[in-house]
Amino acid sequence: MKQAHKYAQGxxxxxxxxxxxxxxxHAEDSAKPxxxxxxxxxxxxxxxxxxxxxxxxxESSFTSKGPxxxxxxxxxxxxxxxxxxxxxxxxxxxxxxxxxxxxEFKQIKYPADKQWLxxxxxxxxxxxxxxxxxxxxxxxxxxxxxxxxxxxxxKAEISFGNIGPSLYQYGKLRGDSEAVLKYTWGKIWDxxxxxxxxxxxxxxxxxxLTEQQIRDVMALLLDPASPVNQ
Amino acid sequence: xxxxxxxxTGAALALAGxxxxxxxxxxxxxxxxxxxxxxxxxxxxxxxxxxxxxxxxELWKKPAGPKNASLEQCDxxxxxxxxxxxxxELPRLFKDTGRVMDLEQRLAYCHVTLxxxxxxxxxxxxxxxxxxxxxxxxxxxxxxxESRGIKMNVELxxxxxxxxxxxxxxxxxxxGGAYDFACxxxxxxxxxRIRLQELPNLLTKQGAQAAYxxxxxYRVSQGEVRSMQHRLYDCxxxxxxxxxxxxxxxxxxxxxxxxxxxxxxxxxxxxMKR
Numbered sequence: 001m002k003q004a005h006k007y008a009q010g011x012x013x014x015x016x017x018x019x020x021x022x023x024x025x026h027a028e029d030s031a032k033p034x035x036x037x038x039x040x041x042x043x044x045x046x047x048x049x050x051x052x053x054x055x056x057x058x059e060s061s062f063t064s065k066g067p068x069x070x071x072x073x074x075x076x077x078x079x080x081x082x083x084x085x086x087x088x089x090x091x092x093x094x095x096x097x098x099x100x101x102x103x104e105f106k107q108i109k110y111p112a113d114k115q116w117l118x119x120x121x122x123x124x125x126x127x128x129x130x131x132x133x134x135x136x137x138x139x140x141x142x143x144x145x146x147x148x149x150x151x152x153x154x155k156a157e158i159s160f161g162n163i164g165p166s167l168y169q170y171g172k173l174r175g176d177s178e179a180v181l182k183y184t185w186g187k188i189w190d191x192x193x194x195x196x197x198x199x200x201x202x203x204x205x206x207x208x209l210t211e212q213q214i215r216d217v218m219a220l221l222l223d224p225a226s227p228v229n230q
Numbered sequence: 231x232x233x234x235x236x237x238x239t240g241a242a243l244a245l246a247g248x249x250x251x252x253x254x255x256x257x258x259x260x261x262x263x264x265x266x267x268x269x270x271x272x273x274x275x276x277x278x279x280x281x282x283x284x285x286x287x288e289l290w291k292k293p294a295g296p297k298n299a300s301l302e303q304c305d306x307x308x309x310x311x312x313x314x315x316x317x318x319e320l321p322r323l324f325k326d327t328g329r330v331m332d333l334e335q336r337l338a339y340c341h342v343t344l345x346x347x348x349x350x351x352x353x354x355x356x357x358x359x360x361x362x363x364x365x366x367x368x369x370x371x372x373x374x375x376e377s378r379g380i381k382m383n384v385e386l387x388x389x390x391x392x393x394x395x396x397x398x399x400x401x402x403x404x405x406g407g408a409y410d411f412a413c414x415x416x417x418x419x420x421x422x423r424i425r426l427q428e429l430p431n432l433l434t435k436q437g438a439q440a441a442y443x444x445x446x447x448y449r450v451s452q453g454e455v456r457s458m459q460h461r462l463y464d465c466x467x468x469x470x471x472x473x474x475x476x477x478x479x480x481x482x483x484x485x486x487x488x489x490x491x492x493x494x495x496x497x498x499x500x501x502m503k504r
Contacts, residue, residue, distance in 0.1 A: 049400040057397055061480035062472040070472050073406040080405045087403050087414060087433070133408040135473045149424045161424045163416065192410075201409040208408060 065135035079104060083197035097196035104193035107205050108186045116181040116218055123220030124227070126213050127153060133208065143208050145217055150200070153220070154227040163199055171222035172229040184221060188214050269450070279371055279448040279500035282455040286372025289365055295345025304340035306333065306373065317377035318497045321486040323388045330394040332482045334459050337369055356476040357463070358454045367446070370457045374446050377497040382443060384489045391486070394479075398487030401480060402432070407470040413484070415469075427504075432488055439495025442488050447503040455500055458485050 055074060064070045076084070079100055086092045092100075129144025131137060148157055152166035174180045187194055189204030203209040209217070220226050290301045290313070306316035307324065321332040327339065334356070341352035358364035386392050405412040416424065417432040431437035446457045462481050466474050474480055 049396050053397065054400060054404065057401070057480055057483065061474050061478035063475065065473040068407065068467075068470055068472045072408060073404075073471055076406050080410055083410075084403050084405045084412065087418060133470045134467050135471075136467055159425045161422070161427075163419075163422050163424070199411075199415045201411075206408050206410070 066137050067133045067139050068135040079192050079197070083192075086197060089197040089199070092197050100196035101193055104190045104196075104202075104205075105186070107202075108189045108193055109204065110182065110185060111211060111215070115215060116185060117222060118212060118215030118219045120216065120219040120223045120226035120228075122213075123216035123218070124154075126209070126217055127220055128157075142213075145203060145209055145213065147217070147220075155230065156227060167221060168228060170228055171224065171226065174222075176222050181218070181222070184218060185214065188217060277448055277500070277502045279375075279446070279455050279502065282368050282371035282448070283375040283500065284372075286368035286370070286375075289369050290372055295341065295347050297344065297346035299344045299346075301337070301340050301344060301369070303344060304337070306336055313373055313376040315377050315380045317374045318380045318382050319384060321394070321482050321489060322384070323391050328390070330391055330482060330486060332458070332477075332485045333370060333373055334366065334457060335477045335482060337366065337373070338477055353476055357456070357460050364454075367455050367457060367460075370446055371455045371500045374457075374497075374499050378499070380497050382439070382489060382492045382495050382497055384486065384493055386490060394483050395486050395490055397479075398483035398485070401484055402487055407472075409470040411469045411471075413465065413469070432491065435491065435494065438488055438491035442492035443495045443497045444499050444501035444503070446499055447501040449503055451504055458488075 058074055059070065062070050062073065082096060082100055083089065083092070126145045127147035129142075130146040130149060132141065132143025132146075147153055147167070148160045150161045150163040152160045152162075152168050154168065170184075171180075183194070187200075188209070190202045191198035191200035192202060201208055204211075204214060220228055223229070290304075293300050303310045305311075305324075305326075306313065307319055307322045308314075308316050317333055320336070321330050323330050324336065324339075329335075331339065338349070338352040341347040342349055355362060355364050356366045358367055386395055402413040402417075405415070413432070416422065416429050417437075420431045420434070420437070422429045422431075430441040432441060442458075445461055446455050448455050459476060459481055462484055463474055463476070
């Protein structure tokens with residue numbers, strides 16, 4: 001932990017950065033992660049290691065436990081494979097990114113009944129909850145979305161991370177047109193459909209959240225009564 | 231996370247406040263006033279890791295196991311019995327096993343070869359839990375402390391060391407599991423946080439040095455000294471990867487990648503952290 005004054009400076013810088021990003025329409029779509037400074041990395045490229053060697057390393061080192069399985073790490077899908085090759089996800093070649101986004105987009109499942117919004121109070125609980133899918137969790141226990149780990153959401157919650165952009169006043173800034181509802185649902189369902197190799201988990205596609213949980217988180221983002229939009 | 235400097239009493243008040251705040255946010259246990267009092271006391275007394283170091287030194291010198299031998303002839307890479315500066319050069323290739331080993335794999339090897347323990351016995355209880363202290367964490371604290379003030383100098387001279395480093399690097403960027411996370415998801419950009427926890431950018435020399443040279447560390451939130459094995463075990467848990475075995479090759483590969491990236495940094499552990 002930094003000392004208080006340093007933290008305050010960091011927060012200001014973060015707000016400035018997020019404000020910039022908020023100015024761009026759908027900043028999340030541009031596949032550019034939040035970046036502070038960019039010092040020379042000691043690692044420029046991912047080493048050439050065969051899939052067979054990685055398989056051997058993983059199989060000999062890990063044991064499936066609870067919801068976290070060895071197969072879940074070994075059997076990677078096209079997105080996971082492709083994105084592992086780009087240490088800097090802002091440098092995924094445009095053609096590769098397009099291909100990933102198109103394939104991921106096809107995986108989005110929208111609610112058949114077009115019920116987009118649930119209860120923002122339940123959504124807030126899900127946004128605060130960081131549990132789920134760890135080898136220390138029980139199989140089938142409800143998963144959290146842990147939104148606050150990476151996003152600012154409300155004014156009241158000051159313990160928020162900055163890996164993702166601020167979502168404060170998400171609905172207030174965007175409204176609740178069908179296009180916004182659809183985009184937001186899709187982004188939660190499969191973030192890589194809009195920003196290839198996004199750091200955000202694919203909450204719908206990977207079965208992390210239920211449809212109802214997604215509705216509740218949608219309400220947290222879009223309901224005018226939600227603390228996000230105050 | 232930032233390291234709390236040893237006996238840096240000048241900033242004690244400011245630090246105590248900040249640390250107590252952070253601890254309260256994560257573990258809402260005990261009142262703020264109690265927490266502040268606790269941290270004040272700790273900062274005044276020094277790092278509790280010193281107790282682990284002292285206990286580890288005793289364990290190192292005490293004859294034990296079926297062969298009733300001490301670990302004093304254990305070769306940690308700089309010759310039998312040399313502890314000074316050994317940790318700053320690990321992981322490394324050991325000719326007698328033909329394998330790249332980290333400190334903890336090597337300690338297990340010495341428990342087997344010198345003291346006559348079985349491999350299973352040597353790997354038992356690596357991480358302390360309530361009422362079950364770990365001798366391994368004590369030994370690790372002692373050996374790591376013997377590198378304090380010494381510059382990290384992990385070499386990749388042998389092809390096997392290069393191979394294991396490449397595995398570690400590949401693993402760092404390997405996205406998988408339910409959340410699609412890699413180490414890089416949280417540790418490849420400067421200035422990032424999860425909640426209020428700062429995340430080191432382990433791809434920069436500065437970030438890798440700050441992180442690697444301060445583990446093992448006394449974790450205030452856990453009341454134990456935790457090793458690099460434990461740090462990576464818990465990272466992988468939060469990454470939603472399956473459970474890595476203690477002393478497994480994936481941990482050594484990742485450790486080698488991080489240790490090498492930290493080369494040139496002055497080793498300053500065991501430190502004290504949240």
